Amino acid sequence: MKKNLFVMAVITGIITAFVAFALSAKGDILNEGEPRKTAKEFVKVVDDNNAEALEKMLHPQLVQYVQLGEDLIPFKAADFIQMVADKKIGGTPREVAFKSSHIVRGKTASVVVNAVSHEYDFMYQLSMVESGGQWLIVGILVDIQKL
Numbered sequence: 765m766k767k768n769l770f771v772m773a774v775i776t777g778i779i780t781a782f783v784a785f786a787l788s789a790k791g792d793i794l795n796e797g798e799p800r801k802t803a804k805e806f807v808k809v810v811d812d813n814n815a816e817a818l819e820k821m822l823h824p825q826l827v828q829y830v831q832l833g834e835d836l837i838p839f840k841a842a843d844f845i846q847m848v849a850d851k852k853i854g855g856t857p858r859e860v861a862f863k864s865s866h867i868v869r870g871k872t873a874s875v876v877v878n879a880v881s882h883e884y885d886f887m888y889q890l891s892m893v894e895s896g897g898q899w900l901i902v903g904i905l906v907d908i909q910k911l
Contacts, residue, residue, distance in 0.1 A: 799873035799892050800865050802899040806890065807879045811857050815849035821901055823893075828904035856881045863887075873899065885909045 809817040826841040847853045858879040865875040871894035879886040891903035
């Protein structure tokens with residue numbers, strides 16, 4: 765009986781591995797590292813004041829909500845991009861640490877990333893969708909604290 769259970773467990777494991785490999789080859793299982801790459805690149809393009817690259821990463825209808833002290837300030841994608849282009853925000857390198865990332869379902873993801881400069885601590889929650897092989901940021905909630 766124990767031998768039969770062991771053989772069944774081994775066969776089940778092999779079948780599971782085979783199915784997972786087959787699905788990932790088809791692209792039905794998404795790599796959780798890809799949204800993290802997008803989040804890291806998002807921080808970098810803001811730090812580099814690269815508005816052109818930022819525009820390619822953001823959904824045009826995106827709204828970013830910035831929690832600054834007691835104030836919650838909304839910014840539309842176009843306003844955010846313009847502020848980066850005008851160097852009103854960004855321009856300072858930050859250290860990046862991931863707090864969480866999760867493929868929510870199918871082609872949607874959530875990433876929480878901490879970006880810290882010598883002056884500010886940014887905690888971003890990024891909502892993303894996969895579109896055409898690229899992760900696009902569709903929503904941003906950020907809490908900013910002065911150090």
